[in-house]
Amino acid sequence: MERIPMTAEGHAALQAELKVLKSVERPSIIAAISEARSHGDLSENAEYHAAKEKQSFIEGRISELDDKLARADVIDVSKLGGSKVRFGATVTIADVDTEDEQTYKIVGEDEADVKQGKISVTSPIARALIGKEEGDEAEVAAPAGARAYEVIKVVYK
Structure with missing residues (x-):
């Protein structure tokens, strides 16, 4: 059984989603199925099939x-x-060519959200950064060709 790395924050979010599904969504859909079933013939009952x-x-x-x-x-x-750089690190990197800086937190797959600056530990950028230190360069394979990034800062918070 393969372990899935995640932050405590990501774990809590999954638990919250599970709680809502079990305590709100599941009972709601059971009621909807019951209601649709009461409408008669199930073979042509779109509400029943949707539920x-x-x-x-x-x-x-x-x-x-x-x-x-x-x-x-x-x-x-x-x-x-x-x-x-390891799982959970917040890393500031700079594109070697353009000097554009970006900051990412390396998180589990279910937590990844680029808009929030969270990238999956399995993403190409994260894989290239793992094990690097401040001042190191990492090369990332991108569709437009390889890009080089310099690690500016590594923080764990």
Whole structure:
């Protein structure tokens, strides 16, 4: 069983989603199925089929979240430190060619959100940065060709 790295924040978000699915969404869809069933012939009952489809999606997501939470390897980023880039690090990098700076936090796959500056530990940029230190350069394969980035700052917060 492969462990899934995630921050405590990401773990809490998945738990919250699971709680909503189990305590709000599941009972709601059961009621909707019951209501649709009362309308008669199920073979031509669009409400019933839509509700069953939604139920299938909800149950699938519940199973997926249960599995991820069971395999979660929760990493407390506040207890990490050092100068090397690892999971949980907030890294400021600069494009070697353009000198544009960007800051990313390396997180688990389910937490990744580029708009919030969070990139997955499995992303090409994160994989290139892992193990680097301030001042090191990392080369990232991009669709337009390889890009080189310099690690400006590594922080664990």
